[in-house]
Amino acid sequence: MYNLEGFYFFIIMKIIPSIFLFLTFFLVSCSQSDFTKESNSVVTGQISLLLEDSQSYNSSFTDKKEKLDSAIVLSKSIENDSLLLKSLSHRAFNHFYYSFDSSKVYIQELENTASEKNIPKYKAYAASLFGNYFYKNAEYDSAYSYFKKSNFLYQNQDSIRIAYNLIMMARIHQFYNDYVGGEELATQALDYITQTENTDYLIEIYNILGHSYLNIANYEQAIMFYNRAIDLLPKEDEKIILENNKASAYICLKQYDHAKKILYDILERGDIAPNSEEQAFILYNIGRLKLELNKENGFEELQKSLDIRQRTNNRIGAIENHIKLAEYFEDKNKEKAKEHSHKAIDLSIECKNIDNHLKALKIITRLCNTEEVRDYLREYIRLNDSIGIVRQRAKNQFSKIRFDYSKETEQNLILKTKTAEDELLIQKQKNTNQLLAFGLLLTAVLSVFLYFIIKTRYKREKIRESYRTENRIAVKIHDELANDVYNTIAYTENTDLSEEANRLRLLDNLENLYNRTRNISKENSTIETEKGYVEALKNMISEYQNKQLKILIVGIDDMGWERIQSYKKIIIYRVLQELLVNMKKHSEASMVMIKFENKGNKGHIYYSDNGVGLRDDKIMFRNGLQNVENRMKTINGTAIFDSETGKGLKVVLTYPL
Numbered sequence: 001m002y003n004l005e006g007f008y009f010f011i012i013m014k015i016i017p018s019i020f021l022f023l024t025f026f027l028v029s030c031s032q033s034d035f036t037k038e039s040n041s042v043v044t045g046q047i048s049l050l051l052e053d054s055q056s057y058n059s060s061f062t063d064k065k066e067k068l069d070s071a072i073v074l075s076k077s078i079e080n081d082s083l084l085l086k087s088l089s090h091r092a093f094n095h096f097y098y099s100f101d102s103s104k105v106y107i108q109e110l111e112n113t114a115s116e117k118n119i120p121k122y123k124a125y126a127a128s129l130f131g132n133y134f135y136k137n138a139e140y141d142s143a144y145s146y147f148k149k150s151n152f153l154y155q156n157q158d159s160i161r162i163a164y165n166l167i168m169m170a171r172i173h174q175f176y177n178d179y180v181g182g183e184e185l186a187t188q189a190l191d192y193i194t195q196t197e198n199t200d201y202l203i204e205i206y207n208i209l210g211h212s213y214l215n216i217a218n219y220e221q222a223i224m225f226y227n228r229a230i231d232l233l234p235k236e237d238e239k240i241i242l243e244n245n246k247a248s249a250y251i252c253l254k255q256y257d258h259a260k261k262i263l264y265d266i267l268e269r270g271d272i273a274p275n276s277e278e279q280a281f282i283l284y285n286i287g288r289l290k291l292e293l294n295k296e297n298g299f300e301e302l303q304k305s306l307d308i309r310q311r312t313n314n315r316i317g318a319i320e321n322h323i324k325l326a327e328y329f330e331d332k333n334k335e336k337a338k339e340h341s342h343k344a345i346d347l348s349i350e351c352k353n354i355d356n357h358l359k360a361l362k363i364i365t366r367l368c369n370t371e372e373v374r375d376y377l378r379e380y381i382r383l384n385d386s387i388g389i390v391r392q393r394a395k396n397q398f399s400k401i402r403f404d405y406s407k408e409t410e411q412n413l414i415l416k417t418k419t420a421e422d423e424l425l426i427q428k429q430k431n432t433n434q435l436l437a438f439g440l441l442l443t444a445v446l447s448v449f450l451y452f453i454i455k456t457r458y459k460r461e462k463i464r465e466s467y468r469t470e471n472r473i474a475v476k477i478h479d480e481l482a483n484d485v486y487n488t489i490a491y492t493e494n495t496d497l498s499e500e501a502n503r504l505r506l507l508d509n510l511e512n513l514y515n516r517t518r519n520i521s522k523e524n525s526t527i528e529t530e531k532g533y534v535e536a537l538k539n540m541i542s543e544y545q546n547k548q549l550k551i552l553i554v555g556i557d558d559m560g561w562e563r564i565q566s567y568k569k570i571i572i573y574r575v576l577q578e579l580l581v582n583m584k585k586h587s588e589a590s591m592v593m594i595k596f597e598n599k600g601n602k603g604h605i606y607y608s609d610n611g612v613g614l615r616d617d618k619i620m621f622r623n624g625l626q627n628v629e630n631r632m633k634t635i636n637g638t639a640i641f642d643s644e645t646g647k648g649l650k651v652v653l654t655y656p657l
Helices: 004-054 061-077 081-098 100-117 120-136 140-154 159-175 179-196 199-215 219-232 236-252 256-269 277-293 299-311 315-329 334-351 354-367 370-403 407-415 418-494 500-523 533-542 566-587 617-622 625-633
Strands: 550-554 591-599 602-609 638-643 649-656
Touching (some): 004 061, 004 081, 061 081, 081 100, 120 140, 120 159, 140 159, 159 199, 179 199, 199 219, 199 236, 219 236, 236 256, 236 277, 256 277, 277 299, 277 315, 315 334, 315 354, 334 354, 533 550, 566 591, 566 602, 566 625, 566 649
Antiparallel strands (some): 602 649, 638 649
């Protein structure tokens, strides 16, 4: 007998405490997990609140920085990469706008963290911030590369930021006087902006396009884009720059009345801040307009505009003022005209502004004596000859970054060595080989997979077909032969076979049984599908013809059977056989016509007889015609039946070639 007391003691002292400890540990773990989740949720809410507060316009830069620093610390504490990168991106952005000199360090931190966490969205944003940083430092080559890199990393996932990068790249093209390239990039940006309906960026794009057309002397097109931008601005004071641009286009078109109306309307509205760039621009255009209308006018406005631009350190604008003042003094005071021309030349060289450099040289050649003219003329010719090369070089430089961007290409632009080009080719070849190998492997796997699927499906279909064939043979033997065989046996048992007439009748019965057995065998025998197919099909059809029934076959030799797959030929053979068997049993027809025809990429077979037709829908299924429809479906074909009682049967069979 078992010691039950010892067994119960073991259960109580050993197993139950273990179970209790396990349950205690499980409950504590669950509680800790729930507490951790709840704690993380609270911290996440705190971070979101800090990020929201840091975007407030009422907060100082110091307040913004403190909130963002706290958000970064909290994000690291709960290991939330998304919130960490969001906080870092806000901090880098704020430093760029409020403490530019220190921003590079924070942008770099954002880029390093995004690369470490491998989050393309923030890597792209860091690249865009670097583009802005270098653009503000007038390092346009580096800025362009980073804007392009940013778009490459976004991979069409952020339309608004891609559009912004394209706008900045278009500006760089215009800075290098590549107005066609700028137009192309602005048009690309337009495609992205229309997806987001961002009005501010749309206005900037129209302004860039207007500026491009203005500088390639397509003034009407420029005015059209300036008008589009102006229509999108809700307030009159926001339209000043664009209206000024439009006035410039009208001055170039010599439509001075339009330009005058625009400029003086702006002055009358009183929306311009004193000593602002907007005021300098308007005064410049008014002075330019007066100079165009009367060579004696415009000095006061041009000089005042120049004074403002010198105070605001707008060197590009100052060049334009010096050129116009040189034109003003050209017939009045040659020394002052020379002075302004020299200042325009010096600033143009400093700003690398070739167009205005040429304009200033052109003016000074008209002011100097013969000896001085030669030097300036040589410089003008040299600069004019080189301007195309300089612009093409700049255009090619940015086009290369735009269309061939990759890590190796970027190294090639920095190092400009043959080694980097070779490395790029090797990497591309390696990638191609890897893709090819992967493609071959995938093709092989799919081929094996498809082979087994087709093989399995073929086996299943073969088994089904064998079953259907056996079932059909059994039915035919039972319905068509069994009774006749039984009657023949009974006839031999009950009839005197010594008489000649009885023996002849027995022989006729036996011959009839033999012929019908042979027909069943032929109906289910193997079908030749190669060269002998047409002949076999004709023979099968002809076997149903006798003195009472005429069968007419049309077009069978013109079907191009060699391009029809074997399994389709078998289906066609069996379907026609089914129709003829049905006709023989039920139709009482004396005439049958079977017409074969190809139309386009489909084959058509038209069957018609002059029998009794189908009496009702149920007969169709009883007399075997349902098999015709089912067989045609297996080859993606159709069978259409048309019949009226007493008017025969028509069938149209259609199948793809």
